[in-house]
Amino acid sequence: xxxxxxxxxxxxxxxxxxxxxxxxxxxxLPEFSLKAANGDAFSAKYEGGELSVxxxxxxxxxxxxxxxxxxxxxxxxxxxGLSKELSPKGALIASVAHRGDEAAVKAVAEKHKLSxxxxxxxxxxxAKAFSRGDATxxxxxxxxxxYSQVGFKEGDEKTFRETLENLLADKAVTAETNERxxxxxxxxxxxxxxxxxMNGKPMSMTVEGGKLTYRDESGxxxxxxxxxxxxxxx
Amino acid sequence: xxHLQRFHEKYGKDGLLVFAIAMQDEPEEARKTTKxxxxxxxxxxxxxxxxxxxxxxx
Numbered sequence: 001x002x003x004x005x006x007x008x009x010x011x012x013x014x015x016x017x018x019x020x021x022x023x024x025x026x027x028x029l030p031e032f033s034l035k036a037a038n039g040d041a042f043s044a045k046y047e048g049g050e051l052s053v054x055x056x057x058x059x060x061x062x063x064x065x066x067x068x069x070x071x072x073x074x075x076x077x078x079x080x081g082l083s084k085e086l087s088p089k090g091a092l093i094a095s096v097a098h099r100g101d102e103a104a105v106k107a108v109a110e111k112h113k114l115s116x117x118x119x120x121x122x123x124x125x126x127a128k129a130f131s132r133g134d135a136t137x138x139x140x141x142x143x144x145x146x147y148s149q150v151g152f153k154e155g156d157e158k159t160f161r162e163t164l165e166n167l168l169a170d171k172a173v174t175a176e177t178n179e180r181x182x183x184x185x186x187x188x189x190x191x192x193x194x195x196x197x198m199n200g201k202p203m204s205m206t207v208e209g210g211k212l213t214y215r216d217e218s219g220x221x222x223x224x225x226x227x228x229x230x231x232x233x234x
Numbered sequence: 235x236x237h238l239q240r241f242h243e244k245y246g247k248d249g250l251l252v253f254a255i256a257m258q259d260e261p262e263e264a265r266k267t268t269k270x271x272x273x274x275x276x277x278x279x280x281x282x283x284x285x286x287x288x289x290x291x292x
Contacts, residue, residue, distance in 0.1 A: 190289075227253065231280060232257065
């Protein structure tokens with residue numbers, strides 16, 4: 001198992017849910033000084049209130065990733081295309097590894113033939129502030145966060161493109177931050193009705209008559225006192 | 235998942251249900267790993283599910 005990305009809890013408090021970047025109280029990109037996997041410096045600073053990441057920029061997309069995250073790799077392939085398209089127009093796109101050493105990050109670049117900046121960010125304050133949920137954050141020329149989301153699904157790059165193009169053209173950002181939900185205390189557990197991974201037969205975890213109800217592949221029903229579940233990639 | 239297996243073994247008899255929702259792109263690989271590791275709590279296949287879209291990330 002490489003990691004799990006969302007812990008669920010019903011009936012007892014046993015695990016915590018990670019929060020999205022937009023929930024962490026940081027709405028402005030901090031100054032930072034990091035290194036890219038190719039050895040180049042990658043740093044951000046403010047000059048007269050204007051953001052500079054090696055050069056003055058009007059639109060910056062930072063994607064926080066882990067080298068063994070499948071969804072991150074899908075996003076990075078999309079960002080490679082987006083970078084080729086929008087970098088000549090002045091946007092800056094980079095992926096920051098919030099876990100994984102230099103060798104792991106270089107391996108990702110080589111395997112997926114990525115030419116846009118991959119930044120070594122493990123343990124950095126930048127990663128601590130923004131990375132949870134493998135977030136993507138878009139900031140404007142003053143460093144203000146104008147869009148963020150956790151996770152990625154194919155098609156999200158259209159939102160990234162639109163947001164970056166709007167910032168480059170000094171237009172209003174229309175995309176709403178895309179936040180994956182998390183359960184909060186007091187919420188009813190959502191129905192889980194999915195096939196078994198092992199044999200494809202239907203299973204369910206629901207709340208029926210106020211009782212947590214699990215039905216296994218054979219239809220056998222149990223009412224657990226508590227449950228802990230999580231999404232997982234192996 | 236190994237930690238949760240220990241939870242399952244220790245507290246299952248007391249009424250705790252441990253479960254996972256696999257978001258693995260290659261379900262066969264996940265099945266193989268689950269068998270090899272001996273994880274025997276319920277694992278749903280959540281790939282491309284609405285639930286995964288709503289709650290899972292990464």
